[in-house]
Amino acid sequence: MAAMLTLEEAQERLLALAPLGTVEQVAVDEIPPWRYLAGDRQALRTQPPANLSAMDGYAICGAGPWRKVGESRAGTPFAGTLEPGQCTRISTGAHMPRGADRVLIQENAALDGDHVRLADGEALPEPQRHVRPRGFDFTEGGIVLASGVRLGPAQLALALASGHGRLSVRRPPRIAVLDSGDELARDPAECGPDLIPASNGAMISAMLRPLVGEVTRLGPVPDDEAALAQALAKAEDCDILITSGGASVGDHDLIQHALTEWGADLAFWKVAIKPGKPLMVATRGEQVIVGLPGNPVSSFVTCFLFALPLVRAALGAADPLPLPQHVPAGEDLPEVGLRREFLRGVSDGKTVRRASSQDSSALLALASANCLIDRGAYSAATSKGDKVPVYYLQNG
Numbered sequence: 202m203a204a205m206l207t208l209e210e211a212q213e214r215l216l217a218l219a220p221l222g223t224v225e226q227v228a229v230d231e232i233p234p235w236r237y238l239a240g241d242r243q244a245l246r247t248q249p250p251a252n253l254s255a256m257d258g259y260a261i262c263g264a265g266p267w268r269k270v271g272e273s274r275a276g277t278p279f280a281g282t283l284e285p286g287q288c289t290r291i292s293t294g295a296h297m298p299r300g301a302d303r304v305l306i307q308e309n310a311a312l313d314g315d316h317v318r319l320a321d322g323e324a325l326p327e328p329q330r331h332v333r334p335r336g337f338d339f340t341e342g343g344i345v346l347a348s349g350v351r352l353g354p355a356q357l358a359l360a361l362a363s364g365h366g367r368l369s370v371r372r373p374p375r376i377a378v379l380d381s382g383d384e385l386a387r388d389p390a391e392c393g394p395d396l397i398p399a400s401n402g403a404m405i406s407a408m409l410r411p412l413v414g415e416v417t418r419l420g421p422v423p424d425d426e427a428a429l430a431q432a433l434a435k436a437e438d439c440d441i442l443i444t445s446g447g448a449s450v451g452d453h454d455l456i457q458h459a460l461t462e463w464g465a466d467l468a469f470w471k472v473a474i475k476p477g478k479p480l481m482v483a484t485r486g487e488q489v490i491v492g493l494p495g496n497p498v499s500s501f502v503t504c505f506l507f508a509l510p511l512v513r514a515a516l517g518a519a520d521p522l523p524l525p526q527h528v529p530a531g532e533d534l535p536e537v538g539l540r541r542e543f544l545r546g547v548s549d550g551k552t553v554r555r556a557s558s559q560d561s562s563a564l565l566a567l568a569s570a571n572c573l574i575d576r577g578a579y580s581a582a583t584s585k586g587d588k589v590p591v592y593y594l595q596n597g
């Protein structure tokens with residue numbers, strides 16, 4: 202048997218092949234959920250642009266009492282300069298008037314006409330109290346967003362606040378998904394007794410679609426060279442082709458042969474993970490082909506560990522791999538052999554247990570899981586309460 206790659210080796214080799222999308226400028230308001238910044242961005246402005254009040258109340262100068270001489274509103278600063286014994290009304294986000302160095306919040310003030318004093322029992326606020334100093338958030342010229350960062354809602358807000366109406370992002374890769382097997386019925390309502398409904402194509406597409414918008418479905422296709430060749434002809438224009446099934450060693454596992462006929466070159470095959478051992482990667486010019494094993498859970502896990510990171514890398518992600526969290530096991534876990542295991546887990550956020558079945562075809566157990574428990578190759582048995590690395594699945 203050919204030597205198996207470790208997960209890290211296989212991921213590194215795959216990510217090195219990622220077909221980077223071309224860079225385009227997109228209005229910040231129109232950037233889809235899963236895009237990554239291409240190139241560092243500097244702030245084009247300073248935030249806050251001046252010393253601003255953090256509270257509603259009075260901008261005061263000197264010790265009280267104070268005479269109210271005007272107002273500073275957010276967007277409409279007070280034009281004058283305060284002298285000791287003077288104050289202005291001030292609202293949250295408004296410029297501190299010249300001469301004022303602190304804010305007395307209105308709850309702590311007593312007002313009599315234009316005269317403001319400390320409410321009974323209140324002390325004079327210390328200097329700079331409730332003042333947000335100019336530039337404390339970011340200053341013009343500083344890097345605010347690094348290349349490859351995911352542009353989530355907070356990053357989009359920061360882009361706008363720092364003066365960017367448009368950002369550089371990469372075009373998503375065009376993805377085709379091809380699942381194959383003679384036993385697969387396209388329509389679950391018309392599934393004869395010898396068949397099973399095809400479910401991998403839809404599952405894989407559903408995992409990838411949030412990242413790229415649309416995915417071309419080319420299956421299910423029978424285990425037949427002509428049918429596979431016909432389907433592959435429709436994958437000419439894709440950047441990434443994901444296949445599912447036929448990756449193993451059976452007589453009807455034709456995918457590798459069909460891919461070779463199509464002009465693809467095998468990059469590597471077989472990774473020391475469970476499930477997912479027969480994972481295969483090939484290239485065809487700039488195109489990358491990821492062959493996922495057909496068992497539904499194997500397809501899911503390898504899509505999570507390989508296909509999704511590849512797509513993130515193609516989108517320009519600085520960190521395309523999923524990040525584990527360390528969660529106490531809610532039960533004892535057995536030792537692990539030479540294949541690193543990704544157990545389907547159920548976690549309440551405090552502990553994690555295995556789902557009811559770890560069979561690589563068990564969809565009911567997969568659908569009940571909300572995480573994968575990462576058990577390293579040759580791990581010793583662990584006890585209930587020991588922390589184990591876990592990948593939560595909410596983002597596919």
Ligand SMILES: Nc1nc2c(c(=O)[nH]1)N[C@H]1C(S)=C(S)[C@@H](COP(=O)(O)OP(=O)(O)OC[C@H]3O[C@@H](n4cnc5c(N)ncnc54)[C@H](O)[C@@H]3O)O[C@H]1N2
Pocket residue numbers: 380381382384385397398399400401402421445446447448449450451454476477478479493494495496497499561562
């Ligand atoms: N002698 C050996 N047999 C197997 C080995 C091995 O090393 N030696 N590896 C096993 C492992 S591990 C896996 S994983 C599977 C992977 O096999 P394939 O990628 O060739 O997948 P298929 O044989 O086509 O299908 C496996 C299983 O999954 C069902 N399936 C396939 N496609 C779909 C789909 N689109 N929707 C729903 N279900 C699907 C299929 O009916 C089979 O039951 O090989 C082991 N065998």
Ligand code: MOO
Pocket residue numbers: 474475476477478479494496499561
């Ligand atoms: O590796 Mo297979 O994916 O165990 O079922």
